[in-house]
Amino acid sequence: MLKLNPAYKGLTLFLISLILSFEYNYYFNFGIFLVMILLMLINKVSIKKIVLAFLPVIFLAVGVFFTGFLHSGESTDVTSLTKIVVVIGDAETGMQLAMRIMAFASIGLFFVFTTDPRLFILSLNQQFKLPRNFAYGILAAYSFIPIVKQEYQNMRFAYRARGVEKNIFMLPMLVTAVRSSESIAMAMESKGFNSRGNRSEYIKLSVSIWDYITLIVATLIVLVGTIIF
Structure with a gap:
């Protein structure tokens, strides 16, 4: 992953995120989360850095889970005397919201931890014609x-x-x-x-066949996964 073109890596992860935005299966979103964590470890991202980065994400996901769990159902009275209201929670809705946060956060953090920002900007300029x-x-x-x-x-x-x-x-x-x-x-x-005229580049980034393979294969896997699940 470290050798992939930064702009094409960003495009791949963007397409994956776009496909996931239409998917509400929390098992599949949790699977994406695990895959991204595994890829971070393979790319030698320290466990301490991963844990510290995910602490606020986990806190947000837990909060969203209880919000969906407690406020997505219908309310009913326990007794007509005390008028105590109980909210029938929906655990599935809470899990869907929480796992979507974990999946999107893992994709973003994977890109941040495995991409040099300078090379990413240069790649956008050279491959995607950013002014x-x-x-x-x-x-x-x-x-x-x-x-x-x-x-x-x-x-x-x-x-x-x-x-x-x-x-x-x-x-x-x-x-x-x-x-x-x-x-x-x-x-x-x-x-x-x-802004006009041709200039030489001190760092010249190229696009290899692996960039195209990663883009196509990863997008197809996620797309087929959303259809199956």
Whole structure:
């Protein structure tokens, strides 16, 4: 999976998710969830990372299950004297909703854990003709994340060294972001960057026969599975 073209991998998972959106069988959705977990382990994603990523997903799925279980049935009175109302729950509806969340979350996390974001954007630009302005803009924004993190740490240490109790981060970080964006813009302009004209690629991504096989086979398996189940 790590050697697949990122854009075609994303397209494959998108088609699988689209097919699953019409499927309400919780056994099948749970099967997709297990397959995605297995693929993560095969691709050497750490168990700790998987567990931490799925903690909020499990919490959400449990909440949705009880919502469907308690509020999807009809209400009836136990006695006419006390007028105690009991909700006849629908466990199947709760399971359908919960397993759909687990299935979709596992697909998304599998893509995130096994795909380099930079290569994904470059693949969208090279294989799916994403406009260069958008592609390089997204890459520039993504490169700001470690810069902002480092600047935040530097400001914390600077405030601590000066004994300042009220830390104001927004204004200094905004100034730093503006300066960095101006530097990147001038660097791109000095290199002759524009949205027109042909440019050479430092990283050239290609599409292999395995990308097409994975796309067709995985989509057909899920499609046949939804029909059978």
